[in-house]
Amino acid sequence: MRFDPVHIPLSGERFVAAYSICGDERQARETAHSICVEQTVEFPEDLLPEGDIPEHIVGRVETFSQEGAGRWTATISFASEVAGAELTQLFNLVFGNISLQEGIRLERLQLSPSLLHMYGGPRFGRSGLRQIFQEPRRPLLSTALKPLGLSADSLARLAHACARGGIDLIKDDHGLADQSFAPWSERVKRCAAAVGDANALTGGNSVYLPNITSSCDRVIERAHEAKRAGAGGVLLAPGLTGFSVMRELAADSSFGLPIMSHPSYLGAYLTHPDNGVSHFALLGQFMRLAGADAVIFPNYGGRFSFSREACQDIVNGTVAPMGRIASIFPTPGGGMTLERVDEMRAMYGDDVIFLIGGGLFRGGSDVTDTCRRLRDAVSSPFPAQ
């Protein structure tokens, strides 16, 4: 079949995705070229219609350089119009089919002005959350209500204890869904009320963030129900729901509360350095595009396998310039204890949310007291003066 030459009205604007590619130089150059074709036309090049398709629709290798032994960096540009206005198509374009090939890792995006303009990003981000909590400087604190299996009433009592102790963001454990032993609506009503009661006692600003991860239609419903119940934000795992519904929620001004993202089910993109998506792009840039205000990830030195460098890469992704898209709070969690606060402030600085889960219960029999000591620890100047 022969096609007529194709002319497409295009703006000429392009955006860039950077990839790490494994192999020897010849293989890596071939791979870089194949990404340009595979991610766009997916068609035998010699049979393409003449004109704008090979000239502008097919991706273009902009730079190619050595990153290390057997490892190369290619930056590839795509016409902004190919990404359309949908997050799904943007992700498809930069990593859809090549996710199925070995030895290609998406490292970072450098979006064009028109694409950046399409994505409002987080409604609050770092500065917006600091305003909500009226805390201009210190690290914020978060905890997770658990263990799974407690009744709604017990979880609410725990939420009350944590709020009295001054934890800023009290979230559901991400395993709390709509189970029979703590049904979603009942749990959210009770926990939101408990945190409200504690704030009334202390004059504090703690918020409760229920887990609204579910099918997309229910995510939106639950977000609004949570708000009506008095929740101050929500927890969402975009690896389970897809990223688009987070974007929809962040843009919904009738909702208008902070969104904390959980990395559940996303680990497959991160576990191998030669494949998947970098910590920087997935947990920094993608989360911001989709509108998360804070991103939870496993802290180094905990029970997960994230390195210190990976955690730093996430922090860098939460704050790297992305047009008008705000920076968001890195929220390291997992294995954190009171004893590690200084070490973690040295690593993360104070623009951070510390998430302490099971460790809260290691601090003695009075959870509220443990929370207060944590709050004191993060409120003191650092390094100590």
Add this chain to the structure above:
Amino acid sequence: MRFDPVHIPLSGERFVAAYSICGDERQARETAHSICVEQTVEFPEDLLPEGDIPEHIVGRVETFSQEGAGRWTATISFASEVAGAELTQLFNLVFGNISLQEGIRLERLQLSPSLLHMYGGPRFGRSGLRQIFQEPRRPLLSTALKPLGLSADSLARLAHACARGGIDLIKDDHGLADQSFAPWSERVKRCAAAVGDANALTGGNSVYLPNITSSCDRVIERAHEAKRAGAGGVLLAPGLTGFSVMRELAADSSFGLPIMSHPSYLGAYLTHPDNGVSHFALLGQFMRLAGADAVIFPNYGGRFSFSREACQDIVNGTVAPMGRIASIFPTPGGGMTLERVDEMRAMYGDDVIFLIGGGLFRGGSDVTDTCRRLRDAVSSPFPAQ
């Protein structure tokens, strides 16, 4: 903090997930145990309330055996109630946090009767699709409209040519979204009409399946708009949208058309044998739970890195017993040509959809003629008699 003993009314019904775990025996046994805790209570075990939480909510290692050198299989059971009624929570429970750890691969699910009952699965499956096409025996044929960059009109002409040649399922390339050069609504209207016209000429039963991958709210809208325009099914990439919206669509009797799933962006789960989710579970079992009627995957020997064994694993997953959940069509694509039809029939048998993309254009200048030859090739008895 001390909890009171917890009693939870539970049915006692449990379901099983099988994992491959890497390491020496001691490490692997520890990992198996940690999965039980991590995926449920995520809480220090010694601090758990007494009663039903450690007894029934925490996962339970049911079997542990050696699979090979440094590789072990653990089957772990969970109380059905912990999975709730949501696909997101089921995926979270079986692979949420442990996706972030190295050396754990989810191999297969063996769901309990109550969970199987919650998921209707595919509306059509293999037998339903065979009824639609009135083809009881032969392999079905599919192709993708491309290259990206063609106008809606050119894509429609291509669809017409393929339908005249007898291709059963004519789908959008998964890179066709809602780009300015072939806007979604216009494309779908034109392509559906073209396939309808061709059927009127030939008396055939070809269907057009537009790509409806987008944000969840638009997925549902587009599915219905596609149906009104005369499309006979849809293409959806659940790696981009999340799996739940596919389930929602499959259950929607006011829609009621076949769903073909595309593996875009899912590759990170599949590329490493020691991590992620097996081909069997992800492209077989998960797709069926979510309601796909056919699952596209890269054929072995094409430009992707899937092995013959991986493809067989997918086929096994499309047909393994899952209660009342129907078997679905494996749809190998990528690098397929007319010359490979016999080889592929030998491998896949005839309960398969062959997806031929760019290769269609290698067959000579007349696409319709190439399609007819393909159709003849798959319609002849095999092996030749």
